[in-house]
Amino acid sequence: MLLSISKYKPRLDKNNTLILLVDRSLENLHLLANFLEKQGFKVKKAINGKKAIDIAKKRTPDLIILDINIPEINGYPVYQHLKCDTKTVNVPIIFMGTEQEIAEKVRSFELTITDCITKPFQEDQVLTQVRSKLVINNNNQPLNKHNQPLTKEMDEHIKFTNTLVSANQNLQTVITFDPVTKVANRKTFNEYLNSQWKKLEKKQIPLSLLLCNFDFYEKIDNSLKDQILKELAQNIKSVVKRSTDLFARYDNNKLAVILPSTDSKGAVYLGKLIREQVEKVKINYPQLQGDKNFNLNIGVATIVPSEKMTPQSLIELVEQAIRKAKASGKS
Structure with a gap:
């Protein structure tokens, strides 16, 4: 369902429009600044x-583009601070981050698609988001008394729009995350693997996939299994620290990590860290002590993507590694 808010398009004076860019990467900061200045x-x-925060206090910007994971003070606390300050409370903010960062933060930040720019940024997307935010903010400026009836109508319209956005956001959460482990689901896994494959194929850079297979003892019931799997996922997530890596539930008893720009040594090292986290979970459950708990097999595969192969080639390699580990009786 498409909703047209207004046919009125205010004229924006770009030369007097100040945009504050906040990014942890100097390179990204300069690239984006140069692009916007050219506009x-x-x-x-x-x-x-x-x-x-200091810059915004000295001169209130018309728009802020904010990196989700900036150092010292994280993106969301900065957002909260700006929204609590009377000088900056009405300044529109666009968050910027990788696909995974945005997927992880979309619920806690209560974001919509028009609040986000994906890294690496696309010029068309940036310009569309910037113009959209500036136009909406311009429309929402306080009107004079003569226009009060229109203000009321706009408020009702905005409430209705926000209801639709909230419903869409809840749906997006269901689509993106696994309900048990609270990490990315298989659909998100497939989409991210395909996108990284295409990206790294152009650059001829390795792509690694790590798959954790948990074979639970048959007498562990499903509710306990879900509880354990959830804790396993949260512990493993603590060592998957790069913003470009995607941690997901692959299927019932398998968790996977997509590792862009990572060779086999890097993937194997992460596998060792994951095994340490799994042992910590076992300690928390007395009923898992001894041999009758679950076995963990970790498969690792690395490929430099090419036209002759597909993402499925990488999946087949890592599943083959899991089968070999099971057959040998080694983890």
Whole structure:
């Protein structure tokens, strides 16, 4: 369902529009700043949250583009601080991050698709998001008394729109995350693997996949199994630290990590860290002591993507590694 908010398009004076960019990467900061300046916008830059807040207090920007995982003060606390300050409470904010960062933060930040720019940024997407936010914010500026009836109508319209956005956001959460483990689901796994395959194929950079297979003892009931799997997922997630890596539930008893730009040594090292986290979970459950708990087999595969292969080639290799580990009786 498409909803047209208004046919009125206010004229935006780009030369007087100030955009504050906040990004942990100097390279990304300069690239984005140069692009926006070429479009006629004025730009201020900040490498961390503290500097961003200081700049915003000195001169209120018309728009802020904020990195989700900036150092010192994380993106969300910066967002909260700006929204609690009377000078910046009405300044629109667009979050910027990798696909996984956005997927993980979309619920806690209560974001919509028009609140996010995906890294690496696409110029068309940036310009569309910036223009959209500026136009909406311009429309929402306080109107004079003569226009009060229109203000009321707009408020009702915005409430209705927010209801639709909230419903869509809840649906997106169901589509993106596994309900038991609270990590990415198989659909998200497939989409991310395909996108990284295409990206790394152009650069001829290795792509690794790590698959954890848990064989539970047959007398462990399903409710306990889900509880254990959830804790396993959260513990493993603590060592999957790179923003470009995707941790997902692959199927019932399998968890997977997609590792872009990672060779086999890096993937094997992560596998060792994961095994340590799994042992910590076993300690928390007395009923899992001894041999009658579950076995963990970790499969690792690395490929430099090419036109002759597909993402399925990588999946087949890692599943083959799991089968070999099971057959040998080794983890």
